[in-house]
Amino acid sequence: MSVVVVNLSASDDYFRFFGLNQKFNIDLPDLDQAYLAIQKEVHPDRYARGSDVExxxxxxxxxxxxxxxxxxxxxxxxxxxxxxxxxxxxxxxTNTAMPAAFLMKQMEWRESLDEQAENISALEVLMAEVEESKEDILTEIVQAIDGAKNYERAAELLRGLLFIDKFAVELDDTIAALI
Known part of the structure; x- marks a missing residue:
């Protein structure tokens, strides 16, 4: 029995590895399906009787x-x-530079979280605003990567999204503690 090598030459490109187009806006069910197909092929149990190399x-x-x-x-x-x-x-x-408007919004959110820490309905309104902001940035990332192929802009947007994502987790934890 020899190992069915999925496509070792594609191991330097995860998209090619899964047979997907190299773009940001991917179809997650297609990704999951490709992943499960590969896992089924290379599952170590299938090669329990194979050579050490296999x-x-x-x-x-x-x-x-x-x-x-x-x-x-x-x-x-x-x-x-x-x-x-x-x-x-x-x-x-090393690069934490953000546009002033973005930083102001972050400070507003932080103040709201601090001031409304016990007010679940206010925190839920804040969460809706944060989620909307995340969706807006994701839309911009799709445009930057899949549309304009502007990876520098995408990197800036992704840095911002990391800030928002971290804040959303903190906000979610605060809400969960009140429930």
Whole structure:
């Protein structure tokens, strides 16, 4: 029995690995279906009686499939990955520069969270605003990547989305603590 190598040459491009077009706005059910098909092919149990080499390759392919799936399933990670594929490093650790209007909105949200920490209905209104802002940025990211192929702009938007996402988690935790 030899390992069915899904497409090792595509291992440097997660989209090609799953047979998907390289774009931000992917069809998640297609991603999941491709992932499950690959996992079924390379599942280590299928190679339990295979040679050490076959077992190792199956394990490597299963690990690659997991990593690729997690990266492409998450919109922020998918966007950062696309930027990286096109030579743009988002510099998340060092580049925290944001437009003034964006920073002002972040400060407003933070103040609202602090002031309304016990008011669940006010926090739910704030969550709706944060979610709407996330959707607006995701729409802009689709345009930047899939439309304009402007990966520098996409990296800026993704950095902002990371801020919003982190705040949304904190807000969600605050709401959950009140329920």
């Amino acid at each position: 077992q190792r390759i199956a394990m490597q392919m299963a690990t690659l499939a997991n990593t690729a799936h997690q990266t492409l399933k998450n919109p922020i990670q998918r966007g950062l990955y696309l930027c990286k594929l096109h030579g743009v490093d988002a510099k998340l650790e």
